[in-house]
Amino acid sequence: MQPRSVLFVCLGNICRSPAAEGVLRRLLAERGLQDAVEVDSAGLLDFHAGEPADARMRKAARRRGMSLTSVARTLTGSDLRRFDLIVAMDASNLERLLDVAAETGSDAFAAGRLRMLGSFLPDADRSRPEIEQVEVPDPYYGDGDGFAAVLDLLEAAMPGVLETLLAMPERHG
Numbered sequence: 228m229q230p231r232s233v234l235f236v237c238l239g240n241i242c243r244s245p246a247a248e249g250v251l252r253r254l255l256a257e258r259g260l261q262d263a264v265e266v267d268s269a270g271l272l273d274f275h276a277g278e279p280a281d282a283r284m285r286k287a288a289r290r291r292g293m294s295l296t297s298v299a300r301t302l303t304g305s306d307l308r309r310f311d312l313i314v315a316m317d318a319s320n321l322e323r324l325l326d327v328a329a330e331t332g333s334d335a336f337a338a339g340r341l342r343m344l345g346s347f348l349p350d351a352d353r354s355r356p357e358i359e360q361v362e363v364p365d366p367y368y369g370d371g372d373g374f375a376a377v378l379d380l381l382e383a384a385m386p387g388v389l390e391t392l393l394a395m396p397e398r399h400g
Contacts, residue, residue, distance in 0.1 A: 231392040232265040234310040235344075236320055240270030240299040243316040243363050243377055245280040247344065249288055249295045250381040254389060264392055267310070269302040271323050276301050281367065287374035291382075304331035311395050313341050314388065317362035344380070347387030 235247035248268040255261050270276070279285070280295040288295045307313060307328055313335060315321040321343055328335050335341045345351060345361030352360075363380050366373030 233312045235268040237316040239275045241281045244268035273301040275299040307333035347384040
């Protein structure tokens with residue numbers, strides 16, 4: 228069986244999506260599932276391509292025993308075909324992903340593979356449209372508390388992300 232794959236997406240790939248990647252990697256390690264899921268992250272804009280995660284996010288993650296080692300990259304059209312699950316941090320990210328899906332002819336949204344991270348929170352209202360799910364706020368222009376709040380949301384949602392990934396049928400093609 229092929230490993231499942233997930234791509235976390237935010238605007239610049241230096242705060243929220245690399246943190247999500249780190250949180251899931253830690254959860255996978257805790258459960259001995261490192262080989263069961265491929266984890267990556269990407270940004271919608273190329274402002275920070277090639278850079279490490281924001282120093283403030285790395286610091287907040289270190290306080291929780293995580294090391295964020297990914298390097299920022301920009302989303303590609305092939306990412307929508309490659310990953311089993313693509314997780315947006317906010318509605319604006321999801322809207323841009325829908326645009327990219329339309330431009331590239333991807334069926335990712337119709338197949339239920341484009342999701343908002345908030346839809347994986349334990350108290351998420353799954354009867355609401357995906358675009359209306361809880362957003363992970365961008366902490367870039369805020370203070371240190373914003374980075375901790377992002378990690379709180381990510382840690383709360385990640386068991387649901389993992390459960391969804393492991394339950395997904397294998398894709399072919």
